[in-house]
Amino acid sequence: SLHTMYKLFLSAVEYLPFSSGDVSKACFEEIIERVLSRSREIKPHQYNEDFSDVAEQHHLQALQKAMIIQWLCFTPPSSIPDFEMITGKLLIRALIHSNTLFREFSLISMRRVPELPVGPHKLLAILAEPLKQKENLFSLEDQEVSDNLEEFEDWHEYYSLDATYRGWLRCEMENSSVPPEMLSAEEKDQAVAAATQTLELAFLLLEREERPWLNAVETSPFESSELVFLELHATAILCLPSGECMTPDATSCTALTSALYSTISEEDVLHRQLK
DSSP, X not given: OHHHHHHHHHHHHHHSOSOOSOTTSOOHHHHHHHHHHHHTSXXXXXXXXXXXXXXXXXXXXXXXXXXXXXXXXSOOOTTSTTHHHHHHHHHHHHHHHXXXXXXXXXXXXXXXXXXXXXXXXXXXXXXXXXXXXXXXXXXXXXXXXXXXXXXHHHHHHHHHHHHHHHHHHHHHHHHHTSOXXXXXXHHHHHHHHHHHHHHHHHHXXXXXXXXXXXXXXXXXXXXXXXXXXXXXOOOOOOBOTTSOBOOOOHHHHHHHHHHHHTTSXXXXXXXXXXX
């Protein structure tokens, strides 16, 4: 429960140093990093033969990953030393970890269904209140902070559009269950209005000139000198419009593999750095 989480948070932040140069001594920062790292570990799961519970398992795992951010959004007691500095550091870490999760969630929540992906919307809800205090907690002139804040705002806009798209999809699916001649003029107008709104918002996002979407990620000066390998586990399901699962054939598998390879540079492919 949130109450139990907060009691544990208070105990740690009051009785442990926030950071420590001595690796043999426990510190709050190290514990938080371990919790964040462990939360993203892939948990093995046995699915039903027809894979009918894959979506439900993704739903639960995404929710659990998002809830971890709550540890970083509790307010430390003002009686501890460096109270404002610690609160600011926790919020910056929450932003960074949230952006990592948003990237992951965006890749595994592209199923064409009207239900909202629970993970990203839980993240947005948890961070809504803490981010109202951001000007008081950290410097927006810091490049890393500014980049992460911009990326967070871009994901916020993306998932707002995603919610609008799924609302239109729900409207279309409800209308498709009724013979066209049975639909009222009002129902047809609602479907057209929902589609128009979705398209307009999509173009606003894609054609934004003052600051292109996810531009901070592309232009960040923080270039790593080491190779970085990202590991993503996802299960893809091919469905007919009726909802019936298809057994993937060679053509489908080839198309999916080609799509994956097209997301990276030719150099990475040639050096066999994609598996």
